[in-house]
Amino acid sequence: MIVFDPEKDKVNIAKHGISLGRAADLDVFARVADDRFAEPRFRAYGIIGSVFFCLAYTIRDGHVRAISLRRAHSKEIRRYGIYEDKAQKD
Numbered sequence: 780m781i782v783f784d785p786e787k788d789k790v791n792i793a794k795h796g797i798s799l800g801r802a803a804d805l806d807v808f809a810r811v812a813d814d815r816f817a818e819p820r821f822r823a824y825g826i827i828g829s830v831f832f833c834l835a836y837t838i839r840d841g842h843v844r845a846i847s848l849r850r851a852h853s854k855e856i857r858r859y860g861i862y863e864d865k866a867q868k869d
Contacts, residue, residue, distance in 0.1 A: 782842045833848070833850070
């Protein structure tokens with residue numbers, strides 16, 4: 780289950796043009812730990828439709844708590860081995 784703060788969702792929509800609720804649609808191909816914060820955080824890379832996205836999240840009370848959802852940068856796509864052929868799946 781994906782949970783998120785409704786106010787944070789409004790900020791994410793304004794900044795990145797996508798609701799945090801769409802994180803449930805992410806077809807994940809890579810996950811990495813993000814140790815820059817006191818609370819354990821992670822990034823998941825995958826596809827929604829035919830677009831590559833990066834989801835920043837943490838685990839709270841057994842749920843995925845979405846922090847940010849944005850389009851993945853081309854450097855991230857190359858780094859984590861997410862290739863165009865995966866976006867072309869039908």
